[in-house]
Amino acid sequence: MSKTKISDVIVPEVFNPYVVEQTAKLSALFQSGIVQRNNELDRLAQTGGRLLNMPFWEDLDGNDEVLRDDEALGVGKIEAGQDVAALLMRGKAWSVNDLAKALSGDDPMAAVADLVANYWARRMQVIVISTLKGVFAGTGMDGNELDISGESGSDANICGETSIDAVYKLGDAQDKLTGWLMHSAVVARLRKLDLIDYVQPSEVDAVMPTFQGKRVVVDDGLPTSGSGTDKIFETYVFGEGAFGQGEGQAPVQTETDRDSLAGDDILINRRHFILHPRGVKFKDEVVESNHPSPTNGNLENGDNWERVYEPKNVRIVRFKHKLYNE
Numbered sequence: 232m233s234k235t236k237i238s239d240v241i242v243p244e245v246f247n248p249y250v251v252e253q254t255a256k257l258s259a260l261f262q263s264g265i266v267q268r269n270n271e272l273d274r275l276a277q278t279g280g281r282l283l284n285m286p287f288w289e290d291l292d293g294n295d296e297v298l299r300d301d302e303a304l305g306v307g308k309i310e311a312g313q314d315v316a317a318l319l320m321r322g323k324a325w326s327v328n329d330l331a332k333a334l335s336g337d338d339p340m341a342a343v344a345d346l347v348a349n350y351w352a353r354r355m356q357v358i359v360i361s362t363l364k365g366v367f368a369g370t371g372m373d374g375n376e377l378d379i380s381g382e383s384g385s386d387a388n389i390c391g392e393t394s395i396d397a398v399y400k401l402g403d404a405q406d407k408l409t410g411w412l413m414h415s416a417v418v419a420r421l422r423k424l425d426l427i428d429y430v431q432p433s434e435v436d437a438v439m440p441t442f443q444g445k446r447v448v449v450d451d452g453l454p455t456s457g458s459g460t461d462k463i464f465e466t467y468v469f470g471e472g473a474f475g476q477g478e479g480q481a482p483v484q485t486e487t488d489r490d491s492l493a494g495d496d497i498l499i500n501r502r503h504f505i506l507h508p509r510g511v512k513f514k515d516e517v518v519e520s521n522h523p524s525p526t527n528g529n530l531e532n533g534d535n536w537e538r539v540y541e542p543k544n545v546r547i548v549r550f551k552h553k554l555y556n557e
Contacts, residue, residue, distance in 0.1 A: 236489075237327060237496040240339040243485040249341070250485075250500065251478055253348030260356055263410040263446040264471035266506070272477025276318060276505045281523060282515055283505065285314040314539050316507035317515065318479060319358065320524035323350065327496040347500055358506050359412075359474060360452050361527040363467060366511050367549050368533025374542035375400060378551040380463040387553040389417060389466065391426055394443060397550035398468055404543035407470035410446040414453045414464050420554045460555045470546025472509065479503030508547060510540025 255261040255268065275283045325347075327334070333342035366372060377397040379387050398405045413421075421427045421442060429438045440447040445468070454465045481501035488497040507513070517532045518525055529535060538545060 237330070237334070237343075237498050238487040238489070240334065241343065241485065241487055241498065242340065246340060246344055247484045249344045250348045250351065253345060254351045254355070257345075257349055258352035258355060259448045260359060260412075260474070261352075261476075263448050263469075265410050265412070265448065265469040266355070266359070266474040266476050267472040268476040268478070272316075272475050272505050272507075273479075274477070275316070276477035276479030276503060281318060282513065283316045283318060285316060313512065314507075314510060315512040315514070316475075316505045317513040317525045317530075318503060319506060320481070320501075320503050321354070322481070322499065322501035324497055324499045326490070326498075330498065343498065347498075351502065355476075355506060356450055357452060358527060358530065360450065360454075361530040362474075362506070362508055363465075363547070363549070364454060364531040365529075365533055366508050366536045366547070368531075369511065369536030369538070370533075371538030371542075372511070372545075372549075375538075375545055375547060376549045376551070378549075380551045380553055389420065389464070389550070389552040389554065390424065391443070393552065394550070397466075397548055398443070400548045401543050401546075407543075407546050408445065408468045408548065409471050410448060410469045411442050412448045412450060412453065412467040412469065413442075414455065414466070415449050415451050416554060417464050417466055418447060418449055461553065463551055463553060466550045466552065468548040468550065473546040475505065475507050475509050477505040479505070508545070510538060510545040511536050512539050 258266070260266040261268075275285070330343055330346065333339060333346055367376060377393075377400050379393055379396075381387070398408055401408060418427060418440065426442060427447070428441045430441055431438045440449070453467075456463045479502075481503045484501050486499050488499065489495070490497060513525070514535050514537055515525070517534045518529045522529075525535070
């Protein structure tokens, strides 16, 4: 019986949309609502160009006026702002050795596509964390941060009360925050305090951790600093759609190749997409000249980011804290 080849099972027209759909299904960030895809960002991602402009109207301000029959109302201005997203262009290639087990399954194309979708779900989570590093090193995010890590003793610890303080950094807009992104050590500490609940939403099979009624996404890639009892953790609170996602279209999204000398079949997958924190524009100031798209290192650079929405409308809060103090 002849060996199954990548080229025998991969049909790009079916494979490509399946990978995109499965990436969203497999990603905790998508499932929690922190990342949301929409048609407008899809359209922007397909227009071409390194930077994608997203104009918006500023909130109206000024006092109202008493109506008079001897004096006209004053006329205020409606001003426009500009959010800017970067088009991320990424790709990965795998050889048949990496995919051999999947190719032996009953539905090899679906099995390979699931592996690829899982890969992109993990990589997009890495991109979100890199972006958060840069955004909070950028301009104008002080109003969206609570840092108690410099306090003494237990005042530096995460707990129910200090977490409420973090949520209320958005004031009367705190109800927009619906999810947490936490290091597993933080979740473990909150479980010991009996503050983590587990629920099973009707739309999914898995049981989900929640904290203060908000979905918890766990990722040990979140930034930490220091060590021992002085270790500082970064925890994030998000609103739905804090990150917008749009799918572009690489000129050749999926193709197969063969290394005849090595006897290896190769699968190549390319993605063009937007994964952007709403209300914080990408300034594109520090990037590699030989890269047409920002690297994760570029995303982590605060010089590339500037808040353009009002702080309450940026649905992200960073909470810096410790876990243990003697």
